[in-house]
Amino acid sequence: MVLPPQRRARGQRAAADAQAGAAVSAARFSSLRGRFLLLVVGVFLGVGALSVAGFLRVADGIIESLGAGYAKQYASQSRGRILARIQRELVLAQKLVASPLLRQWAADEENPELRRLALAELDSYRELFADHSYFFAIDRSRNYYFNNAENEFAGRELRYRLDPADPTLAWYFATIEKVDRFDLHVDNNPQLGVTKIWINAIVHGEDGAKLGVGGSGLDLSAFLREIVRSADPGVEVWLSDEGGTLQGHPDGALIESNATTRDERLRKTVYDLVSDPAERDRLRAALDALARTGQPGDAQLALTVEGRRRLAAISYLPEIRWATIVVVDPAEVVRLETFRPILIVLGVALLxxxxxxxWLLNRLVLARLARLTRHTREVASGNYATALAVDRPDEIGQLTASFNEMTATIGDYTHNLEDKVAARTDALQRANTLLEASNRKIMDSIEYARLIQAALLAKPAEFARLFDDGAVLWQPRDVVGGDFYALYADGEDGCLLAVGDCTGHGVPGACMTMAAKALLDRAVAERGMHDPAAILSDLNRGLRALLESGRGAGGDNGLDLALLHVAPGRRRATFAGAKLGLWIGEADGTLLALKGDRHSIGYRRTPADAAFTNQPVALRPGQRHYLFTDGILDQNGGERGFAVGRARLAEWLRDAQHQPLAALAATLAQRLADYRDGLAQRDDITLVAVSLDRISHPSRSSA
Known part of the structure; x- marks a missing residue:
């Protein structure tokens, strides 16, 4: 299909407008103002998210604290309500069993007059009890008297005889046997068809003997409705005796089950309602501790109920030996929505x-920078005649003034550019000539220093005279370096081998090697070679004295040094080291490392009287002895840029165990080059390896 020319033109203009709009949008968001806008939005969202997260964390802590206080207060209120309800009935029950008339009748039940008066008094107590019922059991006859709120059993108060063989009457015989004053018990009485909280008070005779049990009860359903089921949302009230048996719970089926279960071991306890075993133990310990005191008390702890975390407050009632346990869900008691107005105010304030x-930043900074940007475009197009007004003496005003000066300077340079370029080119050529001359002098000096340092090192011919097989790897980081090695002949076949690492690299390090080598020569000449540790001590004192006068406020120089002395006759060898060690390669490929002392030589931190240790070296056929500085260990490389380290160097030496030492230097140099893989050398590297299987017979000399 071919479009008409007009429609094609309109389509092309729409595409061009879309591209222009996209370019403007991209330019807008790539500008400082656009990026600042995005930054502000990002900061608002980020700070807002952090603020909300912090607020929620703080709110959780507040809710937790309020929930704990609420649980404690609710437990105290529940205890007060229970005591207010039960204590009145308990006092009446205790007054009933303390009645002289009833105590007399319990001792002489067959007396008709006493029976009439006693039943009348019991009926008066029935009117006073909240449940309007009573019971009175006489132990001698096992007769059980009862009447209820409807006065249903008037004239026939004797309901039945207590039979020990009847399991439903086990409560009575347990009370007579175990209770001294009173007991509260949730029980189901099938004979009467009543489930109550029974207050069982003991009737005592004049001689203290137990004559029977009397009391009343509270209707269980009403008790639960008033005390347990009246809890606020998110709150549960449990009632427990001192053994943990559940006596009250919002789930009435649990209480009914406990009331009809005679075996106490099968009754539900408060511990069965807690999911976590450790929390069950803590709850048991808290109840036991409160029961042991025998006084009113409180405890608080966290419990997991039905898989959810709750805060529990325990309030102990010593009067009835029960405990109220208030279990609170803090999120339900104090809802997070309560804090919503605060969160809204914080968000509005932040926005x-x-x-x-x-707005202030845009007015004071961004708008002025935009104006300056427009002016730079004019300067870039070649208009140097315009200048911006400096409206404020702040940093942007100073920048504007500097830009005006720069614009004027550029305009002046533009008109005089060729002359200035020629003058500057001539000046640069003269400076370059002087720089090349100075560089030649410096390089000549460094080359001369290299020759001097090379002259101080042991000669290959000296090694060849003393050792059948040996290797020297000496790689200064620069043209010259701070590492050196020396060899001193001792008698016909003895020698002293030294490897040192001085402070610094390049020319400063080379100067230190010269001073250290001179002092080492003097110490060997004065002390001899048989005591390497004493040589180190002499060198430490001498180098400290030499460097003390030249040390600045921050300068501190010295060296690490390893000495290996092979006594004439090759019967024994002695090693001493200042930070540097000795490695011994056995014929079977194992490596033994002797560590040097932890002192360096010549540094301020090393005492002038620092002592060094001689370490005997056992000589065996096939051994190889390695002295080296830490430069080889610290060289980084490999895939991850790690240092060579002791383990990798030991592996390289074991790989070269069966090749002559004469080839070891080249092998190690190649391994190091491969490992560095183009990375710069970090430190001066020196390694000297010798075999002591046979020593030539040189004259005593120093190299």
Whole structure:
């Protein structure tokens, strides 16, 4: 299909407009103002998210604290309500069993007059009890008297005889046997068809003997409705005796089950309601501790109930030996929505702050920078005649003034560019000539220093005279370096081998090697070679004295040194080291490392009287002895840029165990080059390896 020319033109203009709009949008967001806008939005969202997260964390702590206080207060209120309800009935029950008339009748039940008066008094107590019922059991006859709120059993108060063989009457015989004053018990009485909280008070005779049990009860359903089921949302009230048996719970089926279960071991306890075993143990310990005191008390702990975390407050009632346990869900008691107005105020305040700061920044900074940017475009197009007004003496005003000066300077340079270029070119050529001359002098000096340092090192011919097989790897980081090695002949076949690492690299390090070598020569000449540790001590004192006068406020120089002395006759060898060690390669490929002392030589931190240790070296056929500085260990490389380290160097030496030492230097140099893989050398590297299987017979000399 071919479009008409007009429609093609309109399509092309729409595409061009879309591209232009995209370019403007991209330019807008690539500008400082656009990026600042995005930054402000990002900061607002980020700070807002952090603020909300912090607020929620703080709110959780507040809710937790409020929930704990609420649980404790609710437990105390529940205890008060229970005591207010039960204590009145308990006092009445205790007054009933303390009645002289009833105690007399319990001792003489067959007396008709006493029976009439006693039943009348019991009926008066029935009117006073909240449940309007009573019971009275006489132990001698096992007769059980009862009447209820409807006065249903008037004239026939004797309901039945207590039969020990009847399991439903086990409560009575347990009370007579175990209770001294009173007991509260949730029980189901099938004979009467009543489930109550029974207050069982003991009737005592004049001689203290137990004559029977009397009391009343509270209707269980009403008790639960008033005390347990009236809890607020998110709150549960449990009632427990001192053994943990559940006596009250919002789930009435649990209480009914406990009331009809005679075996106490099968009754539900408060511990069965807690999911975590450790929390069950803590709850048991808290109840036991409160029960042991025998006084009113409180405890708080966290429990997991039905898989959810709850806060529990325990309030102990010593009067009835029960405990109220208030279990609170903090999130239900104090809802997070309560804090929503605070969160809204914080968000609005944060947004207002960011908007005000953005407006001020745009007015004071961004708008002025935009004006300066437009002026730079004019200068870039070649218009040097315009100048911006400096409206404020702040940093942007100073920048504007500097830009005006720069514009004027550029305009002046543009008109006089060729003359200035020629003058500057001539000046650069003269400076370059002087620089090349200075560089030649410096390189000549460094080359001369290299020759001097090379003259101080042991000669290959000296090694060849003393050792059948040996290797020297000496690689200064620069043209010259701070590492050196020396060899001193001792008698016909003895020698002293030294490897040192001085402070610094390049020319400073080379100067230190010269001073250290001179002092080492003097110490060997004065002390002899048989005591390497004493040589180190002499060298330490001498180098400290030499460097003390030249040390500045921050300068501290010295060296690490290893000495290996082979006594004439090759019967024994002695090693001493200042930070540097000795490695011994056995014929079977194992490596033994002797560590040097932890002192360096010549540094301020090394005492002038620092002592060094001689370490005997056992000589065996096939051994190889390695002295080296830490430069080879610290060289980094490999895939991850790690240092060579002791383990990798030991592996390289074991790989070269069966090749002559004469080839070891080249092998190690190649391994190091491969490992560095183009990375710069970090430190001066020196390694000297010798075999002591046979020593030539040189004259005593120093190299």
């Amino acid at each position: 207002a702050t960011i908007l005000i700061v953005s």
